[in-house]
Amino acid sequence: MRIADLHCDVLSKLDRDSTLELTAPAGSGLDVTTGGLTQGSVGLQVFAIWVSPSMPRTPESALRQAELFHSKVLAAPGMRHVQCAADVEAVLAPDASETGALLALEGADSLRGEWWALRLLRRLGLRMLGLTWNEANWASDGIMEPRGGGLTGDGRKLVVECEALGILLDVSHLSERGFWEVAELAGRPFIASHSNAYAICPHPRNLSDGQIRALIAANGLVGLTFVPFFLHASRTAAIDDILRHAEHLCALGGAHHIAFGSDFDGIETYTRGLRTPADYGALVEALLKRFPEPLVRGWLSGHAKRFLTDNLG
Numbered sequence: 001m002r003i004a005d006l007h008c009d010v011l012s013k014l015d016r017d018s019t020l021e022l023t024a025p026a027g028s029g030l031d032v033t034t035g036g037l038t039q040g041s042v043g044l045q046v047f048a049i050w051v052s053p054s055m056p057r058t059p060e061s062a063l064r065q066a067e068l069f070h071s072k073v074l075a076a077p078g079m080r081h082v083q084c085a086a087d088v089e090a091v092l093a094p095d096a097s098e099t100g101a102l103l104a105l106e107g108a109d110s111l112r113g114e115w116w117a118l119r120l121l122r123r124l125g126l127r128m129l130g131l132t133w134n135e136a137n138w139a140s141d142g143i144m145e146p147r148g149g150g151l152t153g154d155g156r157k158l159v160v161e162c163e164a165l166g167i168l169l170d171v172s173h174l175s176e177r178g179f180w181e182v183a184e185l186a187g188r189p190f191i192a193s194h195s196n197a198y199a200i201c202p203h204p205r206n207l208s209d210g211q212i213r214a215l216i217a218a219n220g221l222v223g224l225t226f227v228p229f230f231l232h233a234s235r236t237a238a239i240d241d242i243l244r245h246a247e248h249l250c251a252l253g254g255a256h257h258i259a260f261g262s263d264f265d266g267i268e269t270y271t272r273g274l275r276t277p278a279d280y281g282a283l284v285e286a287l288l289k290r291f292p293e294p295l296v297r298g299w300l301s302g303h304a305k306r307f308l309t310d311n312l313g
Contacts, residue, residue, distance in 0.1 A: 001041060001284060001296070001297055001300050001301070002041055002042075002043035002044075002091075002092050002093075002094065002096065002300070002301045003040060003041050003042045003043060003044075003260070003277075003280050003300050003301055004042075004043060004044040004092060004259060004260070004300070004301040004304035004305065005042055005044070005045050005046065005260055005261060005262050005264075005277065006046045006191070006193040006194065006221075006223035006259055006260065006261035006304060007046055007048055007104070007106075007172075007193045007194040007223060007225070007261035007262065007263055007266070008031070008032050008045060008046065008047060008048065008262060008263065008264045008265050008266065009048060009050055009106075009263065009264070009265040009266030010022065010030060010031075010032050010047055010073070010264075010265045011047050011048065011049050011050070011065040011068055011069055011073075012048075012049075012050045012051070012052060012065065012265075012266075013029070013030060013265050014065075014068045014072055015055075015061075015064060015065050015068060017029065021072065022034055022072055022073055022076045022079075023035075023076050023077070026276060026278065030265060031264035031265045031275065031276045031277070032045065032264050032265055032276070032277055033276070033277075034076050034077065034078060034079070034099070035278070036276040036277040036278040037099045037277050038078065038099065039277070039278040040276070040277035040278045040279065040280035040281065041280065041281075042099060042277045042280065043091045043092045043093075043096055043099060043100060043301060044082060044088065044091050044092055044099070044100040044101075044102065044301065044304065044305075044308075045099060045100065045101055045102070045277070046102045046103075046104050046128060046193065046261070047069055047073055047101055047102070047103055047104065048104040048105065048106040048128075048130075048193075048266075049062050049065040049066060049069075049103070049104065049105045049106065049110075049121075049126075050065075050106040050107060050133065050266070051065070051107070051109065051110040053135070057109040057110045057112070057137075058110055058112065059110060059111060059112065059114050059117035061110050062105065062110040062111065062117065062121065063117070063120070063121070063124075066103065066121055066124045066125070066126070069101070069103050069124075069125070070124070070125075073101050074101060078097070078098055078099055079098065079099055079100075079101050080098040080099065080100050080101065081100075081101060081125060082100040082101060082102040082127070082308075083102075083125055083127060083312070084312050084313060085308065085309040085310075085312050085313060087100060088100065088305055088308045088309050088312065089305070089309060092301050092304075092305045102125075102127055102128065102308075103121075103124065103125040103126050103127060103128075104126070104127070104128035104129065104130070104170065104193070105121065105126055105128070105129045105130065106130045106133060106170075106173070107130055107131070107132050107133035107137065107142075107173065108129060108130070108131050108132070108137060108138070108139045108158060109132075109133065109137040109138070111158075112138060113138050113139075113154050115161060118158075118161060118162075118165070118167075119165065122165045122166075122167060126167060127166070127167060127168060127312060128167065128168045128169075128170050128191070128193065129158075129162055129167050129168070129169060129170060130169075130170035130171070130172055130173055130174065130193070131151070131155060131158060131159075131169070131170075131171075131174055131178065131182070132173050132174050132175070132178070133173050134173055134205075136149065138152060138154055138155070139151065139152060139154055139155035139158050140152060140155040140174060140175060140178040140181075141175040141177070141178060142173050142174065142175060143173055143174060143175050143176070143204050143205055144204060145175060148175055148176065148177055149175060149177060149178075150175060150177035150178045150180070150181045151178050151181045151182070151185075155178070156181070156185060159182060159185045159186060160185070163186065163187055163188055166312065166313055168188075168190065168191055168308075168311055168312070169182060169186055169188075169190040169191070170190070170191050170192065170193045171190055171191070171192050171195075171211075171215075172192045172193050172194050172195045172205070172223075172261075173205065176208070176211070179211055179214075180214075183214050183218065186218065188311060189218050189219040189220045189221075189307065189310070189311055190215070190218060190220050191215075191220050191221045191222075191223065191307065192207060192211075192215060192220070192221070192222050192223060193223045193261045194223050194225035194227070194261030194262070194263045195207050195222060195223070195224075195225060195230070195261075196224055196225060196227075196230045196231060196245045197209075197212065197245045197248045197249060199248055200231075200241075200244050200245050200248050201229075201230060201231055201232055201233055201241075201245075202233065203229060203230050203233075205227075205230055206230055207222065209252055212249060212252050212254055213252055213253070213254075215254075215257060216252065216253055216254045216257050219257075219307075220257065220307070221257055221258075221259050221303060221304065221307045222249060222254065222257055222258060222259065223259045223260055223261025223304075224242055224245050224246060224249075224258060224259070224260050224261070225260075225261050225262065225263045226242065226260075226262045226263060226264075226267070226270070226271045226274050227263050227266075227267050227271075228267075228269050228270065228271050229269075231245065231271060235269075236269075236272075237271045237272065238271060238272045238273065239271060239272070239273050239274060239282060239283055239286045240286065241271070242271065242283065242286075243286060243287065243290055243291075246258055246287075246291075246299065255295060255298075256298060256303060257303060258298070258299045258303060259299060259301075259303050259304040259307075260283075260299065260300070262274070262277070264276065264277065284296070284300065287299065287300075
């Protein structure tokens, strides 16, 4: 079964350490490697630009990671740049031999309201954008910002600009008020690329039942993530905990709106049995023991394929 993974943080690691390579063997510093992607049957991997608070949050910082996406990710053997629906169809076909790479931006901080930077990143392949990381920025408050504000005037303009450019909106990390404002403003389906269910694990980064229902109503997608402290209140987790979140989304009517967004290379602790893309087989096996195969196929890549082919154009 081909896999679609809606979020990883390889680019920020490549930016911090120039010795790292996507083609290196497992254990060489990256969770996501070409070997692991192949072994795990990952047909589509979303690579997020994330500029950490310890680095200058400027357009140049974002563009540097976009260049690494081209020079170190797309240049690796077997990788294909995913920019449109036809690319998605190609890499998620059952007999596909290439792994698709789609460029995203996690947090618009580095754009600093510079619309030329957004347009340039679009030309470089940007197809998904999260307005915030955890704190506040010029566009909106993040989920960990104590004041809990929503979108700024420029943030509302960013939503409009992204939709005009064909850049998908990602509400993971966004404040709850910002989420509802995006839901009201968005004319197209949107996504939570790496978030779980708050009812199962009450972490602020997870989605309330109301938010999940809103994503379902918008024909959006929830990428269940493997971050242990988003899966279980004990901050340690096993694959069965991922299944509990999937069951809850199904109970809310979201069986056809589930995908996965691992957050590999963005985490330092791991769900037991899931440390790299090569471990996806263990998740597939666990899913098939509890859920019908057609549903599992949808969660692994079918729903992501439908969402992206419908909305990338």
